Amino acid sequence: xxxxxxxxxxxxxxxxxxxxxxxxxxxxxxxxxxxxxxxxxxxxxxxxxxxxxxxxxxxxxxx
Ligand SMILES: [Zn+2]
Numbered sequence: 830x831x832x833x834x835x836x837x838x839x840x841x842x843x844x845x846x847x848x849x850x851x852x853x854x855x856x857x858x859x860x861x862x863x864x865x866x867x868x869x870x871x872x873x874x875x876x877x878x879x880x881x882x883x884x885x886x887x888x889x890x891x892x
């Protein structure tokens with residue numbers, strides 16, 4: 830991982846693993862290729878970390 834990308838991830842600017850990007854009905858979601866964070870697309874080439882409560886599949890939230 831480059832130093833620049835480490836900073837970018839700290840600033841919540843991630844880059845997805847393209848083969849892992851999927852459409853969940855509302856957003857494109859994926860995994861950051863650098864820090865493995867679960868991320869969602871918020872615009873052209875803009876990805877941010879997903880909140881844990883948005884994690885969705887497999888993790889039912891108790892009310
Ligand atoms: Zn990242």
